[in-house]
Structure formats: C-alpha cells, structure tokens
Amino acid sequence: MISFPGRFGEESNGFWIEFPDLPGCATDGDTIQELTSNATEALSLHLRCMLEDNDEIPEPSDIKGEDIIYITPRYEVALPIILRKSREDLRLRQADVAEKMKIPYQTYQKLERAKPFNPTLKTLEKVASSLGKKLVIDIV
Numbered sequence: 001m002i003s004f005p006g007r008f009g010e011e012s013n014g015f016w017i018e019f020p021d022l023p024g025c026a027t028d029g030d031t032i033q034e035l036t037s038n039a040t041e042a043l044s045l046h047l048r049c050m051l052e053d054n055d056e057i058p059e060p061s062d063i064k065g066e067d068i069i070y071i072t073p074r075y076e077v078a079l080p081i082i083l084r085k086s087r088e089d090l091r092l093r094q095a096d097v098a099e100k101m102k103i104p105y106q107t108y109q110k111l112e113r114a115k116p117f118n119p120t121l122k123t124l125e126k127v128a129s130s131l132g133k134k135l136v137i138d139i140v
Helices: 032-052 075-089 094-101 104-109 123-131
Strands: 004-011 014-018 026-029 067-070
Touching: 004 026, 004 032, 014 032, 026 032, 032 067, 032 075, 075 094, 094 104, 094 123, 104 123
Parallel strands: none
Antiparallel strands: 004 014, 004 067, 014 026
C-alpha cells in the first residue's frame, strides 16, 4: 500500500498535520484520533484532485522523526495510484494493459481514475497479472 509522511504538531486548541510531499495538503483535529481521520480524508481528496487533473503523483518520502506519522489514503484513491505507477514503470499505455487483460480500454481507464468504481477481485487479479504483479489482500 502507499502511505505519505505527515509532519504533525500540537497547539493549544488541538493538533495539525501537513504533508511535505504534497504542498498545500494539511488539516487539523482536536485529538490525535480525529487528526488521523481528518488526515486520511485530506490526503485522499488532495490525491484524488491530482489524479483528476492528471498531475504527477510524487513518490512518498522516507522521512523519520517523532513528529512524523504515515497516512494511507482511502483505497479508492490508493488503487489508481498504484496501478498508474506500476503501468508507467513498465512503460505501458493504458490501452496496452487493456489489451493484455482483453477488456475495453474504457474499462481499464476507470481503474486508474479516483471516481467511484467497484472492480471485482477477478478484475483486480487480471490487472495485477497484466502488470506482472500478484494480487495480495492483507487484513490488518
């Protein structure tokens, strides 16, 4: 899964977090639990907008520190990012992957968009195989 480092701090009225890899992506919360929840939503919305604008999604930095927590975006945003990166690493076009999967190009396009789309496990297995990957489902 993909996670981005967030630098957080405490103020008199609660907590704040900002994402160094994503300028302008920040939020706050009254408690750490609320901050984490709000951070997941802010990160997901920011990345969704980047996907919709076809902006390049940066690789998450490997930042360590007591003021750093890693936040994972919602799965419907993380999946398109992972698929796009895997496809681009192989220097494939969306049409190439669709052809390998034997599905319409438009169907594959939906997988790389951060819009509501519920792919089946069979579809996810096919796309993973087409990208030379394995589908792994891990419940933590």
